[in-house]
């Protein structure tokens with residue numbers, strides 16, 4: 085078996101792990117929903133004697149249990165229990181990540197260059213970075229509730245890449261033989277990873293916002309696990325912090341791309357289709373940052389901008405690469 | 418109202434919530450109306466809408482080919498959509514990024530930007546010189562707040578050490594005496610955040626100005642050179658020349674460039690990429706009027722910077738050398754003709770025009786197959802881009818080339834409207850087929866044509882077993898170069914770095930106010946309060962206040 089075959093095998097194993105992690109994360113969400121139902125029933129039972137607020141921090145025989153608490157918004161929040169299935173999901177994600185890392189590194193070694201020179205490889209490295217960013221952020225902020233989303237997204241992207249974009253190892257054409265390939269594409273992928281996380285948080289923010297506006301009755305809630313997640317306002321702050329990191333990386337991508345274009349094509353900017361879309365994405369996220377500081381645009385409206393921004397990123401990676409004519413014809417397909 | 422409520426310059430104003438941002442002024446008058454429009458234009462909301470509009474307006478330019486980046490695409494678009502194209506043309510869809518509507522959006526945006534940055538800069542300077550504000554009476558109301566009670570000492574010494582600590586941590590400080598006998602230090606830090614923001618926005622303006630005006634001081638030009646040929650850096654010697662508005666072609670640096678050799682390396686180990694070029698190296702000799710010469714190399718991604726001109730290698734291909742003789746055998750035409758590559762194996766298409774010397778004008782459309790392979794249909798294809806088995810096929814036309822009126826015609830196109838086909842196609846006569854070094858009669862005894870072997874030592878076509886013949890170098894290559902100068906790139910880069918630097922500071926430097934207040938209690942203990950207020954996004958505020966309390970405690974010798 086040569087290195088590239090090892091890479092492919094390793095990738096499919098990684099996908100299997102992500103698949104299992106996805107299921108485990110989904111089970112965790114289901115369990116959260118069940119907890120919310122339980123908490124709601126209990127709250128209803130004690131409502132006559134106790135204000136719901138007083139149930140906060142309740143501990144039975146040293147074991148943490150689901151508790152119901154009030155937050156700034158009117159909608160009630162439920163504290164999630166520690167759950168073994170979540171730990172399993174996380175372990176599977178880490179395992180998948182390691183296999184994914186092996187797949188990426190062996191691909192690079194087999195090709196004798198950085199593993200991001202065609203669409204298959206962009207996808208390989210880009211999704212690796214999504215998981216890496218997610219895991220690193222997890223060390224500081226508990227975003228485990230995003231697990232289903234992140235593993236699902238990465239699984240879908242990898243599936244498409246492995247089936248539709250796969251190409252054998254090719255040497256770098258002269259146009260790509262540049263140190264700027266290493267910098268520009270890597271930073272773009274890293275930026276995309278942060279945008280992906282920000283996108284997930286913004287989507288949740290919108291859903292959570294709807295729930296919070298929708299009122300207090302937990303029993304009527306359709307996506308019950310929402311009651312265990314941070315408030316919309318908190319999600320918005322998390323999304324913002326993630327997106328501005330993405331934005332800075334994207335700004336750098338834009339500048340590095342212009343420097344490379346100057347070296348390679350003799351002009352730093354020429355409104356090539358890929359350049360146009362990189363610019364559009366940059367402007368959308370600049371709009372998003374502004375929206376967060378504009379009265380009347382905070383909250384849901386700015387979240388929509390973040391979502392549109394990420395959709396543009398995905399569009400830029402897929403449709404623009406494959407179907408738009410331009411100088412950046414490096415899909416390898 | 419250019420900034421939202423949680424910013425310095427918005428703090429002092431009454432916060433009129435609701436529609437209209439509080440700008441409800443009946444009876445504006447002329448100046449009032451102007452001021453109203455100006456205020457609207459420089460509002461945060463307008464800036465946001467213009468930004469979003471800019472993003473939307475940039476989209477069509479990626480859907481429709483643009484003259485600036487893809488002129489041939491535009492021509493093709495007109496051919497394919499004869500009805501739609503003129504309509505799109507009338508709304509400048511083929512020049513989106515220079516169009517009136519796109520320009521108005523970004524110009525408005527930048528006017529808004531300038532109108533926004535100037536007052537903020539003024540404000541910022543004032544803020545940097547003013548004293549940190551009075552300590553609020555009830556610190557426990559603030560988002561980040563913590564307090565301790567000290568067993569000994571007094572408020573004065575506690576505040577002295579707090580003052581020193583905050584100063585050391587880079588805060589600007591001010592001491593205040595409270596009404597209830599308390600003493601406090603008010604501190605503020607993070608002015609750099611606003612500075613970064615202003616640098617960022619100003620650098621955007623700088624970038625636009627440099628790109629907009631600066632582009633006029635340079636030029637961009639193209640030139641195709643065949644191996645062995647020399648190009649002189651003058652207006653006339655370029656294939657195309659686009660000067661900027663303020664560029665004077667007399668300023669072209671006097672030098673000449675000879676293309677000595679164009680080397681290509683093809684992939685031969687990796688069967689998936691067999692024949693893919695992996696290196697282009699162009700060896701040139703540069704010559705100055707003084708007679709000095711210098712050997713240089715131009716490669717993709719590695720332009721040659723010479724005498725203020727930047728020379729880029731953009732394309733390459735074969736330029737077969739062809740000689741045409743009249744029936745008497747004297748040469749009427751000879752040249753190396755660049756053929757345009759049509760595929761990865763360099764099947765190349767070229768046009769030969771012979772205006773004088775023969776009975777009638779002759780035009781030929783030729784295909785060069787560097788490694789020819791005859792398919793079952795009888796047609797040739799090329800199976801490898803290097804010269805393993807080169808074959809040139811030519812269809813000959815006679816008649817009027819349509820170039821007598823002196824109007825420039827593309828050298829890569831042959832207009833056969835006024836010509837008759839003599840060979841190939843439906844003429845009933847076989848196309849001319851030549852290998853390097855071979856000659857053949859033109860149809861109807863009009864003369865002969867020779868496909869010259871420019872490297873005759875390498876192999877002889879007379880060999881019976883042609884596959885063993887080495888045709889390496891038998892056909893010259895050409896390289897196409899872009900030559901540019903743009904004296905403003907340095908400035909563009911400077912502004913780009915300022916943009917990035919400003920962005921980093923403005924997004925990651927926290928701007929916060931903190932207060933430390935000490936009150937002597939009746940029982941001899943001292944109550945010390947710590948509180949913080951964020952200005953803008955500041956996720957670390959709570960931690961920072963706690964850390965401050967901890968360090969202050971340590972400084973006071975608190976046992977833990």
Ligand code: HEM
Pocket residue numbers: 370373374376377419420459460461462464468526527529530531533534613614615617618621919920923924953
């Ligand atoms: C060319 C158009 C513009 C672009 C690309 C742009 C981009 C940005 C970006 C990326 C930020 C976040 C980074 C920072 O704070 O420095 C920002 C912040 C800001 N911009 Fe702009 N901007 C533009 C025009 C404007 C205009 C016209 C105004 C005034 C009306 C404005 C006012 C602000 C303000 C107040 C902030 C601070 C917001 C915050 O700190 O959250 N910008 N802008």
